[in-house]
Each structure stands twice: as structure tokens, then as C-alpha cells.
Amino acid sequence: MSSSERPVHTRVNHATSSDYGPGAGKGGEVLGIAVPELKRRLQQLASGECSAEEVSTWALEIMESDSPELDDEAVWTALDQLSGADLLMSPDTPLHGKKQFEEWLEEFVRKSSPS
Template identity: 40%
Template sequence: MVLPSREEVRRQLVGLARGESEPDAVECWADKAIAVAEADDPSRPAWDDVVWDALVVLSGAALEIAPAVRLHGLLDYAAWLRDFDEGAARGPSRSGPARR
């Protein structure tokens, strides 16, 4: 399964946390990455739980609780970035996909 690199995921998180990226665009990017990973050859060992968990979170970056009212904001995105960095600091994590 092919996943984006940690660097690619971190760029998306930084863009959200700084308010430089549109949540809709990041959510779309994450959804596509998840779809590619799920459709790819499952025998390939390129798995990273830290990346997968971040993609799942990013796939909800643009959720709304009411019309034009986002569920998440800059503080949430900054927390997601912190969580990602903490997970990345723990080192490699390759247990395989957990279906959402």
C-alpha cells in the first residue's frame, strides 16, 4: 500500500495550522490518499500508522456542524500537528491498515 510520506502529510498539517491551506483542499487530498492506499496492492509493505492516522484525521478537516460553520479550526489543526509530530518522534510504525 502506498501512502504519502511523513513530510507530505506534515506539510498539509502545517498549512492548516497556519491558516495557509483551505480545509476543503486538504480534506480532498487526504481522501484521495486514503483511496489510493486502500486500492493499492496490499502485499506491499509501505505502511506507516502515523501517516494513516493523520490521513484519517485530515479527511475530516472541512467537516461542518451547520452551513458554513466548521467543526474544526486553527487550534484543532495545531493540535493535530502536535499529535503527528509526537507520533513521528516515536519512530517507525508499520502495523498495517485499520479500516475506518
């Protein structure tokens, strides 16, 4: 099935299980990237080290995969937020800004930290 024929991703509300393999849970390896990579992207966005457009493009590419790790709530939420980081309220007014990017980072750190 081509990527254009794939159904829209529907989130399943359940906790990540060990069925995904070692490290698939909190703080582990996700989608071939480590959870710290998501944190790094959020930090770069909040600090202005990278553009909202760059982070949005990266997040959308990850979200388009078929990986079962997308069901991890903390990962999906962070990717969803990053994918919309470049949205505009008007042609010259971003919908999200530095304060909100910092809040996303804090939320992700809280949700993805081992209990």
C-alpha cells in the same frame, strides 16, 4: 476491481514492519509521499495557508489507494483527521478550527518522530 467496488478500508492494528521496504516506518516514505509531506499539509492547514477543503480532498485521494502503508497508525490518523478537516456543524460553522488543526500537527509530529 473498480474504486466504487472496493470494500471499505479496515484498519489492522499492528506496527509497520520492514516488509514494506526501506523507509516505510517512522519518518520514511509512505504512499509515494514522504512523511514530511503529511507534516507540511498539517502545517499549512494550521497556519491557514490552504483551505480545509483542499487538504480534505488531498487526504481522501491518498486514503482511497490500496497501499499497505495505510496501516501505519500515525499516517492513517493524520490522513483521517485531514479528510474531515472541512466538516461542518451547521452550514456556517466548521466542526474543526485552528486550535484543533494545531493539535493534529503536534500529535502527528510526536507519533511519526523516530524513537
